[in-house]
Amino acid sequence: MHKATRPGIPPGNILDNLRTAVVCLDASLTVSYLNTASEMLFGVSARHCHHEVFDRALPYLADHRPRLTAALAEGAAYTERELHLAAGEGDPLIVDCTVTPFTEDDGQPALLLEFLSLDRQLRISRDDQMRIQNLANREMIRGLAHEIKNPLGGLRGAAQLLEREIDDPGLVEFTTVIIREADRLQNLVDGMLGPRRPPNKQPINIHEPLEHVRALVSADMAADVSLVRDYDPSIPALAADREQLIQVFFNLIGNALHALDNAGQVMIRSRTQRLFTIGGVQHRLVARVDIIDNGPGIDRDLLPRIFHPMVSSRADGSGMGLPIAQYLIHLHDGLIECESRPGQTVFSVFLPMGEASE
Numbered sequence: 001m002h003k004a005t006r007p008g009i010p011p012g013n014i015l016d017n018l019r020t021a022v023v024c025l026d027a028s029l030t031v032s033y034l035n036t037a038s039e040m041l042f043g044v045s046a047r048h049c050h051h052e053v054f055d056r057a058l059p060y061l062a063d064h065r066p067r068l069t070a071a072l073a074e075g076a077a078y079t080e081r082e083l084h085l086a087a088g089e090g091d092p093l094i095v096d097c098t099v100t101p102f103t104e105d106d107g108q109p110a111l112l113l114e115f116l117s118l119d120r121q122l123r124i125s126r127d128d129q130m131r132i133q134n135l136a137n138r139e140m141i142r143g144l145a146h147e148i149k150n151p152l153g154g155l156r157g158a159a160q161l162l163e164r165e166i167d168d169p170g171l172v173e174f175t176t177v178i179i180r181e182a183d184r185l186q187n188l189v190d191g192m193l194g195p196r197r198p199p200n201k202q203p204i205n206i207h208e209p210l211e212h213v214r215a216l217v218s219a220d221m222a223a224d225v226s227l228v229r230d231y232d233p234s235i236p237a238l239a240a241d242r243e244q245l246i247q248v249f250f251n252l253i254g255n256a257l258h259a260l261d262n263a264g265q266v267m268i269r270s271r272t273q274r275l276f277t278i279g280g281v282q283h284r285l286v287a288r289v290d291i292i293d294n295g296p297g298i299d300r301d302l303l304p305r306i307f308h309p310m311v312s313s314r315a316d317g318s319g320m321g322l323p324i325a326q327y328l329i330h331l332h333d334g335l336i337e338c339e340s341r342p343g344q345t346v347f348s349v350f351l352p353m354g355e356a357s358e
């Protein structure tokens with residue numbers, strides 16, 4: 001960092017507490033300073049970047065050499081909005097970027113780069129909305145389920161009493177129908193209520209529940225369906241409720257297999273991902289599990305609603321698989337997202353690992 005020459009200029013540790021990513025480049029476009037927000041945004045360490053040429057230190061900026069060179073030569077500031085910065089095969093960063101030329105103490109020209117991550121802001125508003133909706137839905141379902149359960153118990157009890165009093169086997173058939181259908185409704189309502197206990201979080205290898213579900217569904221899979229794995233074995237253990245994760249993966253993998261209709265491929269992929277914001281909290285590291293199928297995809301008009309309760313395109317579907325999975329992952333401070341087009345549907349489960357970064 002160039003020396004502060006005026007009293008009152010913030011020392012480096014204040015810059016390190018800024019949410020805006022700040023990078024300084026010297027006259028030869030090497031990194032002379034990079035604050036903590038930049039380390040987090042670009043996934044690099046300041047120590048490694050220091051004195052490196054900017055495009056080696058920050059591959060996300062590799063395409064920007066001409067503009068930076070011009071800004072340096074002309075001393076002209078510029079701002080670019082909603083810039084998509086790509087590096088390798090990862091998701092691009094979406095940022096507002098401001099580049100301001102300044103003069104170093106030794107008279108050399110230099111550049112101050114500021115980046116405001118928009119991706120994070122878009123994501124916050126999107127997943128906050130989803131969480132609020134999910135919780136409101138659960139409250140409504142709980143209320144409704146209890147209203148149904150009580151009279152249902154009375155109905156079933158009365159049918160049982162009646163059954164004992166009737167001698168005519170032709171009439172017993174009717175009470176049997178009442179009891180059977182009452183039980184079916186009871187199961188449906190129990191399913192809608194979902195988990196009734198808080199998660200019992202224990203350190204767990206994410207692949208363990210995945211393998212459990214894989215074994216479970218492999219047993220009755222159509223011959224032309226393949227279930228392939230692409231695991232990152234280095235993912236550290238995370239604190240989670242094993243049973244609840246099994247339920248989540250079972251719902252997601254089950255949906256993928258249903259969508260395939262007897263032929264196709266489901267891939268289970270695990271990765272870690274740096275810097276991911278969930279419900280307004282940025283996590284340094286999250287585990288990410290993708291369930292990817294090459295089925296027909298989800299209808300465009302259905303897609304925004306699939307996490308809502310009782311939304312189903314299947315004749316025998318309850319529409320509760322995804323809302324319950326989302327709820328269980330919320331209990332783990334995580335998030336499920338979906339991207340779908342014909343030929344590829346991806347459900348991504350994000351689970352924070354360890355401490356949040358703010």
Ligand SMILES: Nc1ncnc2c1ncn2[C@@H]1O[C@H](COP(=O)(O)OP(=O)(O)O)[C@@H](O)[C@H]1O
Nearest residue numbers: 255256259297312313314317318319320321322
């Ligand atoms: N992998 C997938 N491919 C295509 N459609 C899917 C997929 N996963 C979910 N869906 C759609 O989302 C709907 C809701 O799923 P879900 O909540 O599990 O309820 P259900 O499976 O009982 O229908 C499904 O009916 C289906 O239309």
Ligand SMILES: [Mg+2]
Nearest residue numbers: 251255321322
């Ligand atoms: Mg389902």
